[in-house]
Amino acid sequence: xxxxxxxxxxxxxxxxxxxxxxxxxxxxxxxxxxxxxxxxxxxxxxxxxxxxxxxxxxxxxxxxxxxxxxxxxxxxxxxxxxxxxxxxxxxxxxxxxxxxxxxxxxxxxxxxxxxxxxxxxxxxxxxxxxxxxxxxxxxxxxxxxxxxxxxxxxxxxxxxxxxxxxxxxxxxxxxxxxxxxxxxxxxxxxxxxxxxxxxxxxxxxxxxxxxxxxxxxxxxxxxxxxxxxxxxxxxxxxxxxxxxxxxxxxxxxxxxxxxxxxxxxxxxxxxxxxxxxxxxxxxxxxxxxxxxxxxxxxxxxxxxxxxxxxxxxxxxxxxxxxxxxxxxxxxxxxxxxxxxxxxxxxxxxxxxxxxxxxxxxxxxxxxxxxxxxxxxxxxxxxxxxxxxxxxxxxxxxxxxxxxxxxxxxxxxxxxxxxxxxxxxxxxxxxxxxxxxxxxxxxxxxxxxxxxxxxxxxxxxxxxxxxxxxxxxxxxxxxxxxxxxxxxxxxxxxxxxxxxxxxxxxxxxxxxxxxxxxxxxxxxxxxxxxxxxxxxxxxxxxxxxxxxx
Amino acid sequence: xxxxxxxxxxxxxxxxxxxxxxxxxxxxxxxxxxxxxxxxxxxxxxxxxxxxxxxxxxxxxxxxxxxxxxxxxxxxxxxxxxxxxxxxxxxxxxxxxxxxxx
Amino acid sequence: xxxxxxxxxxxxxxxxxxxxxxxxxxxxxxxxxxxxxxxxxxxxxxxxxxxxxxxxxxxxxxxxxxxxxxxxxxxxxxxxxxxxxxxxxxxxxxxxxxxxxxxxxxxxxxxxxxxxxxxxxxxxxxxxxxxxxxxxxxxxxxxxxxxxxxxxxxxxxxxxxxxxxxxxxxxxxxxxxxx
Numbered sequence: 026x027x028x029x030x031x032x033x034x035x036x037x038x039x040x041x042x043x044x045x046x047x048x049x050x051x052x053x054x055x056x057x058x059x060x061x062x063x064x065x066x067x068x069x070x071x072x073x074x075x076x077x078x079x080x081x082x083x084x085x086x087x088x089x090x091x092x093x094x095x096x097x098x099x100x101x102x103x104x105x106x107x108x109x110x111x112x113x114x115x116x117x118x119x120x121x122x123x124x125x126x127x128x129x130x131x132x133x134x135x136x137x138x139x140x141x142x143x144x145x146x147x148x149x150x151x152x153x154x155x156x157x158x159x160x161x162x163x164x165x166x167x168x169x170x171x172x173x174x175x176x177x178x179x180x181x182x183x184x185x186x187x188x189x190x191x192x193x194x195x196x197x198x199x200x201x202x203x204x205x206x207x208x209x210x211x212x213x214x215x216x217x218x219x220x221x222x223x224x225x226x227x228x229x230x231x232x233x234x235x236x237x238x239x240x241x242x243x244x245x246x247x248x249x250x251x252x253x254x255x256x257x258x259x260x261x262x263x264x265x266x267x268x269x270x271x272x273x274x275x276x277x278x279x280x281x282x283x284x285x286x287x288x289x290x291x292x293x294x295x296x297x298x299x300x301x302x303x304x305x306x307x308x309x310x311x312x313x314x315x316x317x318x319x320x321x322x323x324x325x326x327x328x329x330x331x332x333x334x335x336x337x338x339x340x341x342x343x344x345x346x347x348x349x350x351x352x353x354x355x356x357x358x359x360x361x362x363x364x365x366x367x368x369x370x371x372x373x374x375x376x377x378x379x380x381x382x383x384x385x386x387x388x389x390x391x392x393x394x395x396x397x398x399x400x401x402x403x404x405x406x407x408x409x410x411x412x413x414x415x416x417x418x419x420x421x422x423x424x425x426x427x428x429x430x431x432x433x434x435x436x437x438x439x440x441x442x443x444x445x446x447x448x449x450x451x452x453x454x455x456x457x458x459x460x461x462x463x464x465x466x467x468x469x470x471x472x473x474x475x476x477x478x479x480x481x482x483x484x485x486x487x488x489x490x491x492x493x494x495x496x497x498x499x500x501x502x503x504x505x506x507x508x509x510x511x512x513x514x515x516x517x518x519x520x521x522x523x524x525x526x527x528x529x530x531x532x533x534x535x536x537x538x539x540x541x542x543x544x545x546x547x548x549x550x551x552x553x554x555x556x557x558x559x560x561x562x563x564x565x566x567x568x569x570x571x572x573x
Numbered sequence: 574x575x576x577x578x579x580x581x582x583x584x585x586x587x588x589x590x591x592x593x594x595x596x597x598x599x600x601x602x603x604x605x606x607x608x609x610x611x612x613x614x615x616x617x618x619x620x621x622x623x624x625x626x627x628x629x630x631x632x633x634x635x636x637x638x639x640x641x642x643x644x645x646x647x648x649x650x651x652x653x654x655x656x657x658x659x660x661x662x663x664x665x666x667x668x669x670x671x672x673x674x675x
Numbered sequence: 676x677x678x679x680x681x682x683x684x685x686x687x688x689x690x691x692x693x694x695x696x697x698x699x700x701x702x703x704x705x706x707x708x709x710x711x712x713x714x715x716x717x718x719x720x721x722x723x724x725x726x727x728x729x730x731x732x733x734x735x736x737x738x739x740x741x742x743x744x745x746x747x748x749x750x751x752x753x754x755x756x757x758x759x760x761x762x763x764x765x766x767x768x769x770x771x772x773x774x775x776x777x778x779x780x781x782x783x784x785x786x787x788x789x790x791x792x793x794x795x796x797x798x799x800x801x802x803x804x805x806x807x808x809x810x811x812x813x814x815x816x817x818x819x820x821x822x823x824x825x826x827x828x829x830x831x832x833x834x835x836x837x838x839x840x841x842x843x844x845x846x847x848x849x850x851x852x853x854x
Binding site: 032182264298303 | 743767768769770771773774775777782796798799801802803805806817828829830831832833834835836837838
Binding site for chain 1: 580582583584585586587625628629646647648649652653656657658659660662664665668
């Protein structure tokens with residue numbers, strides 16, 4: 026993975042000092058809250074319902090064991106012994122005190138981490154496939170380009186006061202696990218007719234109150250021209266994106282209102298002016314960065330298969346884990362292993378300090394010191410030899426991390442909701458817990474099912490792209506939950522449709538049961554997933570099941 | 574009835590304006606403003622907004638039960654007053670003293 | 676300028692240039708003001724575009740005032756005719772002017788004075804200079820103080836170039852530069 030040189034280290038150190046200074050000036054009364062707020066937000070510090078919340082960047086979801094141990098240490102020392110992993114592959118602490126934040130940032134800097142640009146109307150942390158650099162279906166490892174984008178976008182002087190926040194996602198695999206079409210810019214690796222690998226560029230995707238699937242703005246941008254191309258998009262957005270209405274300020278609205286053809290013309294004109302300028306990436310630089318992400322020294326493995334059937338009767342929990350939590354690796358005898366942060370009845374995405382330490386140890390011992398955070402709020406050991414899976418599983422059991430539910434209904438995304446978030450209208454975590462408990466014994470029957478829960482229309486819980494999505498709203502002072510069906514965050518990007526009137530918190534698990542029972546009854550075979558069945562059948566049977 | 578609430582600067586903790594003019598974490602001790610006390614409420618709100626130790630200042634709607642318990646009307650404010658409804662976490666405490674003087 | 680500057684005037688100086696607050700010799704064009712006999716006056720872009728010939732006939736120095744939403748490309752190379760250009764930042768959150776500055780400097784070869792004016796926070800000062808501004812008109816007291824004390828706390832290491840001149844060849848790998 027990328028390692029800081031003196032330059033990066035000095036950059037983060039200066040930024041940390043700058044913020045410490047700002048905190049001091051705030052505490053002394055020199056800065057008012059109005060003056061301080063934008064400064065703290067640029068450093069990932071929010072004020073939520075009960076306390077501050079600090080969002081720490083995990084660049085493209087990649088961590089080493091030392092960094093994970095530091096995150097555990099911070100949870101233990103400055104917070105309440107846990108952290109929350111987010112859909113943006115970051116981690117959030119829910120209880121830090123303002124006076125401790127400079128110390129936390131110093132701790133982070135000591136392991137090459139920071140909270141820069143995890144908030145504010147700037148270019149946020151770049152996200153990617155959690156199996157990047159490991160997945161069997163990958164065309165190219167997206168991490169070097171993600172790192173190059175990270176560097177280009179860090180404290181960018183022209184693009185730190187954009188109309189609204191700006192999120193870039195990148196995938197190197199044709200099967201999109203990074204939801205790139207629901208980002209302001211999505212990049213998808215592709216090969217052109219000449220056999221060169223480059224990037225398809227999508228623009229104007231997003232969730233929130235106006236969900237949009239991104240439109241393709243270019244079918245091929247070579248590596249060397251990627252930064253000028255991105256800069257061209259950002260400049261067009263910075264100059265023409267709406268600033269009169271916060272809810273219409275994302276680039277998706279600009280693309281929608283202006284039309285992709287016009288935006289493409291503007292971007293191409295801008296790109297033509299700057300493409301051979303200072304941002305054109307020399308091969309040497311691409312090579313230099315790529316070397317940081319060289320594959321680890323895999324060893325030839327005797328074991329190249331895992332026979333799941335042999336455990337089905339004697340150790341069904343392990344069999345489930347093998348069935349669901351392993352992902353094909355490009356290297357024979359290896360897998361990527363998902364550590365679910367969705368125990369039945371737990372708060373999705375939360376991990377305790379002790380669990381983080383244990384996962385760090387596992388990464389060090391079994392995964393070449395590498396860890397990933399997935400946008401589905403799980404952790405991943407990207408490079409695990411098949412022979413080591415059992416030993417890892419045994420440790421996970423000891424730590425309460427062995428849930429074999431990756432991709433199933435209880436492996437849901439949920440935002441913190443009204444229990445923590447100042448923007449939320451309804452709670453997410455209790456609803457997630459109730460659903461998880463309700464279906465704990467039936468989820469294998471349902472098969473692959475992406476359930477996503479948001480506590481408000483801002484859609485941090487990605488409800489629009491859940492096969493089943495749940496949106497909490499406030500109606501006449503009480504919580505009500507709208508159900509959407511048919512959303513899909515992958516390359517087949519689809520926005521879910523609202524099924525009908527909302528239900529109360531207590532009614533949510535029962536409502537889902539009706540929908541899922543109907544799916545089981547209607548499906549052509551157990552191989553037909555919920556999403557496939559919905560696409561074939563449409564709304565009608567599900568409406569009938571829920572509302573009669 | 575209304576109460577005045579804010580978050581304390583250093584800890585971020587939820588606080589309420591008390592009868593004695595201090596701010597503390599207990600909604601039960603909050604000064605309550607009746608519908609006929611709009612002017613007083615506005616004046617106190619102004620004063621609170623001017624205090625650099627208090628942020629996210631708001632007047633919230635509350636009710637008093639027959640037994641004298643003060644209840645925030647919105648769920649959001651109930652959660653602020655009682656802590657998250659899941660996970661068993663206590664509310665954030667103030668740094669040092671148990672109240673902030675205006 | 677015949678006005679004497681005393682020490683008490685120093686407090687009302689708002690133009691920051693070359694490391695100090697200095698007297699401002701420019702003013703904005705008044706509404707309905709005649710476009711002749713002007714000297715050291717910033718003229719709005721639309722006024723300039725509609726009255727080029729008349730304004731060009733002035734013997735005195737003419738400057739330009741840009742506001743967010745103005746079309747810098749419509750100005751183009753004409754930018755080089757001006758002695759001073761001021762870009763308005765009505766709110767610190769409105770970052771359009773950063774792009775205008777880069778276009779003026781990097782595309783339209785403008786080399787004269789380039790001012791940012793308006794809601795300027797300490798944290799933004801370094802960004803302004805990097806985008807090509809060389810003067811700031813500041814009213815925010817905290818920002819003024821930080822500028823006076825040369826204490827903006829800016830990060831002096833850049834992770835990306837914004838202009839060719841920012842990256843001396845061979846000093847840093849590709850993108851980065853220490854100030």
